Amino acid sequence: MSAQILNGNAIARELRAGIRERVESRAAAGERPPGLAVILVGNDPASEIYVRHKRKDCEEVGFHSNVQHLSANVTQEDLAERIAHLNRDASIDGILVQLPLPGHLDAARIIDLIDPAKDVDGVHPFNIGRLALRRPTLRSCTPKGVMQLLEHTGVPIRGLDATVIGASNHVGRPMGLELLLAGCTVTTAHKFSRDTRAAVSHADIVVSAVGRRDLVPGDWIKPGAIVIDVGITRDDAGKLHGDVCFEEAAERAAWITPVPGGVGPMTRVAMLQNTLLAAEGLVS
Ligand code: NAD
Numbered sequence: 001m002s003a004q005i006l007n008g009n010a011i012a013r014e015l016r017a018g019i020r021e022r023v024e025s026r027a028a029a030g031e032r033p034p035g036l037a038v039i040l041v042g043n044d045p046a047s048e049i050y051v052r053h054k055r056k057d058c059e060e061v062g063f064h065s066n067v068q069h070l071s072a073n074v075t076q077e078d079l080a081e082r083i084a085h086l087n088r089d090a091s092i093d094g095i096l097v098q099l100p101l102p103g104h105l106d107a108a109r110i111i112d113l114i115d116p117a118k119d120v121d122g123v124h125p126f127n128i129g130r131l132a133l134r135r136p137t138l139r140s141c142t143p144k145g146v147m148q149l150l151e152h153t154g155v156p157i158r159g160l161d162a163t164v165i166g167a168s169n170h171v172g173r174p175m176g177l178e179l180l181l182a183g184c185t186v187t188t189a190h191k192f193s194r195d196t197r198a199a200v201s202h203a204d205i206v207v208s209a210v211g212r213r214d215l216v217p218g219d220w221i222k223p224g225a226i227v228i229d230v231g232i233t234r235d236d237a238g239k240l241h242g243d244v245c246f247e248e249a250a251e252r253a254a255w256i257t258p259v260p261g262g263v264g265p266m267t268r269v270a271m272l273q274n275t276l277l278a279a280e281g282l283v284s
Helices: 008-028 045-061 074-087 107-113 125-132 141-153 171-183 196-201 246-252 262-280
Strands: 035-041 062-069 094-097 161-165 185-189 205-208 225-230
Touching: 008 045, 008 141, 008 262, 035 045, 035 074, 035 107, 045 062, 062 074, 074 094, 074 107, 094 262, 125 141, 125 171, 125 205, 141 171, 141 225, 141 262, 161 171, 161 225, 171 205, 171 262, 185 196
Parallel strands: 035 062, 035 094, 161 185, 161 205, 205 225
Antiparallel strands: none
């Protein structure tokens, strides 16, 4: 293997320590802890794990957390009312609705109701629009985490060719906007793309966010590229896999993220960073 590993666990640990210090200095100055509210609807096992992680992360850095676990048949109106309440709650700086929601709920309309200044997931149309217009405020967590991994390589990325695989509202689209803002020449491949291999093989930076194991064979990777694997699939034995054939790709890449332990911890820490920014009123 020639690639250097981008160890998201280690980088995120350092970032959490910095957040914890900031929370302590706020407390010493008589300021309240940042507050994160998480709304979980129903009993999706993966969502329950993600919410447990969020609560644990909040504890570690000294944030106040408020997890509301609602029944799977909560109505759109009930959910809207809860969000309106959290929007008014001065102890809450960040509101996150754990997706996916049960099919009878309109997730996009629910997200629209979150105060953009408390949208610490960075998915409200206001915040995505601000990113598109090069005036980012609260940035989507996974792309924000990926940008910090890229920064960690020390490679100047302005002018590089970047290919994002996946075009979802949560990950692929804001990822492309982040890379564009950083001065990359961005290509987005998605399920209708005719030649994803060609889009990947010229890229200096590859970010794959699909959720299909072995989608990106190692021989697609340009020698010396930075490879960021966002995708997650779980096999029958419960083991996690990314989209990229890791061993082969690591023979060619200069930098690569493992799965697990690459992007996941950075997504989590980005949520904490956003909550701190919101608490400090730095999101206008
Ligand atoms: P999504 O299903 O909403 O979007 C998947 C995207 O992949 C779509 O835009 C689709 O067009 C594209 N796609 C599907 N098949 C393709 C193909 N054969 N070639 C090219 N593109 C294809 O998923 P999402 O929410 O964007 O998440 C993507 C993956 O990232 C999932 O595995 C998810 O679990 C993972 N994820 C990881 C983190 C993390 O922190 N590590 C965070 C968010 C999502």
